[in-house]
C-alpha cells in the first residue's frame with residue numbers, strides 16, 4: 001500500500017548539491033520506494049528562476065513518487081508542514097572574510113530558518129544541516145526553534161563517515177560492506193576524528209589491522225582534509241558525494257541502522273563522552289523508530305581522547321563565537 005506523502009524542503013535548491021540531491025529524493029531514495037514526496041525548494045530571490053528550471057526538469061522526469069514541486073523565496077512558506085528539512089544553502093567563505101564574518105553571515109540564514117521551522121513545520125520534523133559550518137549552523141537553527149525537540153536538529157558528518165569507510169576498505173583490500181562500527185567524532189572540519197579503535201573489519205578491530213603510522217599520518221589527515229582535496233581537484237566543493245551522504249543520513253534516520261552496526265551523525269550532545277551538553281557534535285549513533293541514539297559505553301584511550309577533545313574544543317569556540325554575536 002502506498003504511504004502518505006512526506007513533505008521535504010531543500011534550501012539552496014539551485015546550487016550544485018541541490019542539483020545532485022533533488023532527483024534522488026524525487027525518485028524515492030530519501031525515505032523509501034513506497035513513499036510519495038512533496039518537494040519544496042527554498043532559494044534566495046536571485047536564484048529562484050534557476051530553481052524553477054530544476055523544478056521543470058523534475059516534472060520532466062515523471063517520477064511516480066513525486067506528488068508536487070514548489071519553489072519559494074520565503075522561509076515561512078517553504079517550511080510550512082515540512083517533515084524533512086535539508087538545509088543546504090549557506091554563505092560560502094569569500095576572499096578577505098574572517099571566521100566571525102562567516103558565522104555572522106550564516107546566522108542571517110539559519111536564525112530565520114530555525115524560526116520558520118519552529119513556526120510551521122510538521123510535529124515530526126527532522127532537520128539535517130549540510131551548509132557549512134554545518135555543526136554550528138545547526139546549533140543556530142536549533143536555538144531558534146524552542147518548540148521543536150532539540151534532537152531533531154542534526155548536522156552532516158555522514159560524508160566524512162563514507163570517506164573513512166572507503167579509505168579503510170582500500171587499505172585492507174576489502175569492501176565497505178565488511179566494515180562496521182566506524183565513527184566520526186566532533187566537527188565537520190579538519191579537526192574531526194575518524195576512529196578505527198571500535199571499527200570492525202571481518203569481526204576484528206580495524207586499528208589492529210593497520211600500522212599505527214598509517215592510521216595517524218595518512219588515514220586521519222586524508223579523511224579530515226578530503227573536502228579541501230576535492231575542492232583543489234574539482235575547483236568546486238564536493239556535490240554528488242555530499243548529496244549521497246545527505247540521502248544516507250536521512251534514510252538511516254527514518255529506516256534505522258542494521259543490527260550490530262552504527263553510523264556517524266552530528267547530534268545534540270547530552271554530555272556523553274565528556275562532550276559539553278548542547279553542542280552539536282558528531283558521535284557514533286544508532287537509529288531506531290525515527291530517533292538517533294548516541295552509542296554508550298565505548299572505551300576511549302588517550303590517543304582518541306586527545307583528538308576528540310581537539311575537535312570538540314573547536315565546536316565550543318564556534319558556539320562561543322555565535323553566542324558573542326547573539327545568534328544562540
Ligand SMILES: NC(=O)c1ccc[n+]([C@@H]2O[C@H](COP(=O)([O-])OP(=O)(O)OC[C@H]3O[C@@H](n4cnc5c(N)ncnc54)[C@H](O)[C@@H]3O)[C@@H](O)[C@H]2O)c1
Pocket residue numbers: 011012013014015016017018042043044047088089090091092109129130131132133134156157159160188237238239242
Ligand atoms: N557537511 C558536508 O559534508 C558538506 C559537504 C559539501 C558541501 N557542504 C556545504 O554545503 C553548502 C552548499 O554547497 P553547494 O556546493 O551546493 O553550494 P552552491 O553555492 O552551489 O549552492 C548554494 C545555494 O544556496 C543558496 N542559498 C544561499 N543562501 C540561501 C538562503 N538563505 N536560503 C536558501 N538558499 C540559499 C544559493 O543561492 C545557492 O543556490 C556549502 O556551505 C558547502 O560548504 C557541506
Ligand SMILES: O=C(O)C[C@H](O)C(=O)O
Pocket residue numbers: 132159226227228230237238242
Ligand atoms: O565545502 C567545503 O568546504 C568542503 C565540504 O564540507 C566537504 O567536506 O567536502
